[in-house]
Amino acid sequence: MSLFTRSSPSPDTDETDQTSKSSAVDPSASDNPVEDTQAKTGEPVRRWRRYRTAFQEKHPVAARGLSWGTTALAAALVFFALLMPGQAEYFVARQFLRIPVEPILGAALLMVLPRRPRLVAAVVIGVGLSALVVVKALDIGFNQFLGRGFNVVLDWGLLDDAESYTRDTLGGTGALAAVIGLVVLVLLLFVVMSLAVVRLVNLLARDRDRATRGTIIAGTVWITCAALGLTPIEDTAVASRNTIGFVQDRWDRVRETLRDEAAFAKEAKKDRFADVPADQLLTGLRGKDVMFTFIESYGRAALEDPAIAPGVNAALDEEGEALTKAGFAAKSGWLTSATYGGSSWLGHSTFLTGLWIDNQSRYRTVTAGERLTLPGAFDKTGAWRTVGVVPGVQYNWPEGDFYGFDRVYDSRDLGYQGPKFSWSTMPDQYALTAFERLEAARKGGKPLMSEIILTSSHQPWAPLPEMVGWDEVGDGSVYKGIEKAGKDPADVFTDPVKVKEEYGRSVQYSLHSLLRYVEKYGDENTVLVFLGDHQPMASVSGNGADHDVPVTIVAHDPKVLERIDDWGWSDGLRPGDDAPVWRMDAFRDRFLTAYGEEANAAASSAP
Numbered sequence: 001m002s003l004f005t006r007s008s009p010s011p012d013t014d015e016t017d018q019t020s021k022s023s024a025v026d027p028s029a030s031d032n033p034v035e036d037t038q039a040k041t042g043e044p045v046r047r048w049r050r051y052r053t054a055f056q057e058k059h060p061v062a063a064r065g066l067s068w069g070t071t072a073l074a075a076a077l078v079f080f081a082l083l084m085p086g087q088a089e090y091f092v093a094r095q096f097l098r099i100p101v102e103p104i105l106g107a108a109l110l111m112v113l114p115r116r117p118r119l120v121a122a123v124v125i126g127v128g129l130s131a132l133v134v135v136k137a138l139d140i141g142f143n144q145f146l147g148r149g150f151n152v153v154l155d156w157g158l159l160d161d162a163e164s165y166t167r168d169t170l171g172g173t174g175a176l177a178a179v180i181g182l183v184v185l186v187l188l189l190f191v192v193m194s195l196a197v198v199r200l201v202n203l204l205a206r207d208r209d210r211a212t213r214g215t216i217i218a219g220t221v222w223i224t225c226a227a228l229g230l231t232p233i234e235d236t237a238v239a240s241r242n243t244i245g246f247v248q249d250r251w252d253r254v255r256e257t258l259r260d261e262a263a264f265a266k267e268a269k270k271d272r273f274a275d276v277p278a279d280q281l282l283t284g285l286r287g288k289d290v291m292f293t294f295i296e297s298y299g300r301a302a303l304e305d306p307a308i309a310p311g312v313n314a315a316l317d318e319e320g321e322a323l324t325k326a327g328f329a330a331k332s333g334w335l336t337s338a339t340y341g342g343s344s345w346l347g348h349s350t351f352l353t354g355l356w357i358d359n360q361s362r363y364r365t366v367t368a369g370e371r372l373t374l375p376g377a378f379d380k381t382g383a384w385r386t387v388g389v390v391p392g393v394q395y396n397w398p399e400g401d402f403y404g405f406d407r408v409y410d411s412r413d414l415g416y417q418g419p420k421f422s423w424s425t426m427p428d429q430y431a432l433t434a435f436e437r438l439e440a441a442r443k444g445g446k447p448l449m450s451e452i453i454l455t456s457s458h459q460p461w462a463p464l465p466e467m468v469g470w471d472e473v474g475d476g477s478v479y480k481g482i483e484k485a486g487k488d489p490a491d492v493f494t495d496p497v498k499v500k501e502e503y504g505r506s507v508q509y510s511l512h513s514l515l516r517y518v519e520k521y522g523d524e525n526t527v528l529v530f531l532g533d534h535q536p537m538a539s540v541s542g543n544g545a546d547h548d549v550p551v552t553i554v555a556h557d558p559k560v561l562e563r564i565d566d567w568g569w570s571d572g573l574r575p576g577d578d579a580p581v582w583r584m585d586a587f588r589d590r591f592l593t594a595y596g597e598e599a600n601a602a603a604s605s606a607p
Contacts, residue, residue, distance in 0.1 A: 070199070071199060071200070071203060073196075074195075074196035074197075074199045074200055075196075075200060077192065077193060077196045078103065078129060078193075078196055078197060078200065079096070079100065079103070080096070080133075081129040081130075081132055081133050081193065081243075082100040082102055082103065082129070082132075082240075082242060082243050083095060083096050083098060083100060083240065083242055084132075084133060084136050085136070086136045086139035086140060086143065086149060086246070087139065087140060087143045088140050088143070088144060089543055094233040094234055094236040095236065097233060097236075097238075098236065098237065098238055098239070098240040098242075099218070099221065099222050099225060099238055099239055099240060100240045100241070100242060100243065101222050101226075101239065101240065101241045101244070102241070102243045102244060104215060104218050104219045104222060106125060107204055107211065107214075107215045107218075108215050108219070109121075110122065110201050110204065110205075111204055111205065111208055111211055111212065111215070115205075118201060118205065119198060119201070121201075122194075122197045122198045122200075122201040123194050123197070123198065125197050126190070126193045126194030126195070126196065126197035126198065127190060127193075127194060129193050129197065130186075130189050130190040130193040130194070132243065132246070132247075133189060133193075134186060134189070135150060135152065135250070136246075138150035138155075141162075142155070143538070144341075144537060144538050144539065145341045145342050145537045145538070146339070146340055146341045146342050146343060146537075147340035147341050147535075147537075147538060147545070147547070148340070151253065151257060151359065152250055152253070152254060153253075153254055153257045153258070153361075154257060154359050154360045154361050155360070157360060158343070158360070166178055166179075222239050223239075225237075225238040225239040226239035257359070257361065260359075260361070260362075261361050261362075261365065264355075264361075264362050264365055264366075265365050267355065268355055268365055268366050268369055268371055269369070271354075271371060271372055272589065273372055273377070273589070273592050274372050276592075276596070278380050278381045278382060279381070280596055280597075281377050281380060281381050281592065281596050282377060282378060282381055282383075282592070282595050282596050283595070283596050283597050284559075284560070284563050284594070284595035284596065284597065285527060285560070285595050286383055287447055287525060288447055288525050288526070288527045288555075288557070288560070289440070289443075289447045289448045289449075289450075289523075289525050289526050289527065290378070290384070290447075290448075290449045290450070290527045290528075290529070291450050291451075291452060291518075291526070291527070291528045291529065291530075292352075292374065292375075292449075292450070292451045292452070292529045292530075293451075293452045293453075293454060293514055293528065293529070293530040293531075294344070294347070294348060294351075294451075294452075294453045294454065294530075294531060294532070294533045295454050295457060295507070295510045295511070295514070295530060295531070295532050295533070296344065296453070296454060296455050296456070296457045296458045296510070296532075296533060297341075297457050297458065297459065297503070297506075297507070297532065297533070297534065297535070297536040297537075297540075298457060298507055298510070298511075298531070298532030298533070298549060298550065299337075299532050299534060299535030299536055299541060299545075299547075299548065299549045299550075300334070300535060300541075300545070300546060300548040300549065300550070301535055301536060301540060301541035301542070301545060302503075302504065302507045302532075302536075302550075303316075303550060303574060303575075305500065305540075305541070305542075307497075307500045307501070307504070308500055308501075308503060308504035308507075308540075309504075311504045311505065311508050312504055312507050312508055312511070313574060315507075315508040315511045315512055316511060316572075316573040316574050317573075317574075319511060319512065319515035319516065319519070319573065320572055320573045320574075322515070322516075322519050323515060323518065323519060323554065323573075326518075326519050326522070326556075327524070327556050328518070328522070328526075328554050328555065328556050329554070329555065329556075329558065329561055329571075330552050330553065330554040330555075330561075330571070330572055330573050331552070331553055331561055331564060331567070331569040331570065331571060331572075332550060332551065332552040332553075332569055332570050332571075332572060332573055332574055332575040332576075332579065333550075333551055333552075333567065333568070333569040333570070333575050333579045333580055333581075333582070334548045334549070334550060334551065334575050334579055334580065334581040334582070335351070335531060335548065335549055335551045335581070335582055335583070335584040335586075335587060336546070336547050336548050336549075336581060336582065336583050336584055337350070337532070337533065337534040337535070337547045337548070337549050337584050338350040338356055338357055338358040338547075338584055338585070339358060339533070339534045339547070340534050340535050340545075340547050341534060341535065341536065341537040341538065341541075342459075342534070342537070343360075343534075344392075344453075344533040344534060345363065345399075346358060346359070346360075346362075346363060347532075347533035347534050347549075347584065348453070348533060349363055349366060349367070350584045350585050351374075351531070351533075351584050351585075351587055351588070352373045352374045352375065352403060352451075352588065353366055353371050353372075353373050353585075353588065354371075354585050354586070354587070354588030354589050355371065355585055356583065356584075356585045357585075367399050367402045368402075369402075371402075373402070373403050373404055373588075374588055374591065374592075375388070375403045375404040375405055375449060375451055376403060376404030377404075377592060378404070378449040379404040379405070379406065379449075380404070383446065383447070384446055384447055384448065384449040385406050385407075385439075385443065385444070385446045385447075385448050385449070386404055386405045386406045386407075386449045386450075387405060387406065387407050387408075387409070387435075387439050387448060387449070387450045387451075388400055388403065388405040388407070388408040388409065388450070388451045388452075389408075389409045389414075389431060389434075389435050389450060389451070389452040389453065390408060390409070390410050390411075390453050391410070391411045391414060391416075391424075391425050391426050391431045391453065391454075391455055392411070392423075392424070392425060392453060392455045392458070393408075393410040393411060394410065394411050394412070394425065395410075397410060403451070405451070407439075409434070409435070409438065409439075411425040411426065413438075414426065414430075414431060414434040414438070415434060415475060415476075416430055416434070416475065416476040417475040417476050417477055418430065418475070418476025418477055418478070418479040418480060418483070419479060419480055419483040419484075420483075421456065421463055421464065421465055421479075421483055421486070422458075422460055422461075422462060422463065422489050423455070423458045423459070423460070424455040424456050424458050425455065426455075426476060427456055427465035427476075427479055427509075427513070428454040428455070428456040428465070428509065428510050428513040428514065429465070429467060429468065429470075429473060429513040429517075430473055430476050430479070431452065431454065431455075432452070432454075432513060432514065432517040433470065433473045433517075435450065435452060436517070436521055440521060441521075447525065453533075454510050454513070454514065456506055456509055456510050456513070457503070457506035457507045457509070457510045458506075459493070459503075459536070459537060460489040460492060460493040460499075461489075461492055461493070461499065461502040461503045461505075461506045462486060462487040462488060462489045462491070462492035462493070462502050463482075463483050463485075463486020463487055463488075463489075464486055464487075464502065464505055464506050464509060465479055465482055465483070465509060466482050466509070467509065467512055467513065467516070470520060487502065496539060499539055499540060500540055503536055503540045514528075514530060515554075515573075518554060522556065523556065524556045524557060525556070525557070526554075526555070526556055527553070527554070527555045527556075527557075527560055528552075528553070528554040528555070529551070529552070529553050529554075530551075530552055530554070531549055531550060531551035531552065532549030532550060532551075533549065534547065534549060535547055535548070535549065548581055549584075550574070550575050551575075551587070552573055552575075553569075554573075563594045563595060564594050567580070567590070567594075568580050
């Protein structure tokens with residue numbers, strides 16, 4: 001291709017006529033715009049050019065090898081940016097054995113430009129390729145953790161969460177070092193990529209005839225391969241337009257995101273239950289203490305992956321037997337979460353609002369409005385005290401007012417004096433014990449409706465807490481020795497076998513904590529709804545895994561479960577293969593319909 005065509009010393013018609021002796025030795029480096037500009041004003045540049053010329057004269061072979069090696073590295077960097085995939089599994093040799101059309105088009109354009117516009121265009125292209133690499137790198141991370149690509153409109157704010165997660169996992173010093181290193185790497189990428197493109201463009205401009213012939217030949221080869229659909233290596237097309245397609249895809253996503261913001265704002269205002277009178281809401285649960293509990297990363301993989309499921313299913317079976325002995329029964333099904341691998345708040349809000357909230361824009365829109373949430377419906381009746389327990393929240397959480405809680409307990413309000421377990425601020429057993437101490441054991445004349453978010457099964461799944469006696473929990477100091485003896489997150493998170501093992505153990509711990517809490521403190525008026533917020537990341541659930549999570553309703557009063565007999569859910573704590581799979585946003589309406597006789601008459605049947 002033209003980028004690798006060595007030129008003769010014929011000068012470019014719009015370049016300076018003066019050619020140094022080194023041009024014949026180093027034809028790819030004599031037309032350096034940065035040095036030409038600085039040489040007019042700076043002695044250091046003139047001195048550097050003298051040193052370089054002296055080196056070329058003294059060591060011509062080494063200088064020529066160094067020059068062409070640098071040019072080859074510049075071309076390799078550009079080609080890497082153009083062919084780089086956005087998902088880790090596509091980093092295979094055949095991905096980089098293709099002919100990209102973009103440098104052919106770029107060469108044809110740049111060769112007809114005058115010198116100054118050509119150099120400006122080269123720098124702009126270098127910056128664009130650097131931005132392309134950054135976005136593709138973000139794609140790799142987002143696909144690995146969240147099962148989707150990076151949204152260039154909405155997802156920049158999530159980088160703050162990534163930094164917080166890194167700080168919680170590696171500590172303040174490690175996180176600071178990681179951030180500084182990343183910033184330096186990105187800046188270096190922009191500089192080196194721009195210089196690489198300028199170098200290649202200068203090489204093209206110095207011998208237009210050969211560059212033109214090379215460009216025509218490369219273009220002909222590309223068109224031929226594209227027309228014939230050549231895929232000689234495992235169905236990978238030789239002719240690539242990867243970058244053009246990538247940019248077009250991102251532009252389409254930007255337009256779709258902007259359209260979605262306006263459409264969702266209108267959708268959020270439509271609520272079939274908004275005008276249902278308070279005395280007709282949730283009549284089937286009056287007098288019950290209702291707990292809605294999210295278990296972090298509790299997804300279908302926990303119940304079906306061969307490396308994870310045996311331990312998790314054994315924990316469910318064990319606790320199921322204990323609940324049955326205590327007089328409880330359960331029904332289970334599946335919900336498809338609006339998120340995957342992270343962004344738990346999107347799953348929480350989807351479940352509680354009855355709207356599909358799969359991005360940050362939708363989340364901001366709905367929480368800024370007056371949508372009736374599940375906690376809000378309980379609050380609207382005036383028959384319950386509504387409480388949120390959110391140990392993962394370490395700062396003010398204004399969304400608590402939107403959801404309709406009378407009181408929110410975050411990590412600062414629960415009295416915990418023990419160690420953090422990586423990201424998780426406190427063990428689930430402690431959070432439940434604090435809830436019992438602060439609210440459940442002290443309730444007044446009203447029953448309690450609570451939303452509790454359990455975090456011990458949050459990645460990186462090391463170190464993990466262990467169950468202790470309920471009377472030993474205290475202020476959490478008992479966990480200091482457990483945390484200290486735990487595994488190193490770095491050892492677990494990067495090991496494909498250990499990460500599944502420890503994820504499974506974390507889910508078992510969360511299930512034991514929650515269900516033993518109900519066994520110990522529950523009574524005939526206890527109703528528990530527990531579910532996962534999303535599947536674990538791809539390294540655990542697998543590439544291309546679905547977004548399904550288990551959901552279960554546990555009750556002592558048989559009339560509670562009789563109201564959902566027509567849902568088709570499986571008996572017990574484990575949803576069966578024939579259990580229905582609903583979108584998570586369908587749950588709110590189905591729940592309000594099932595447990596509100598009058599609401600059922602006022603609203604149309606649930607989807």
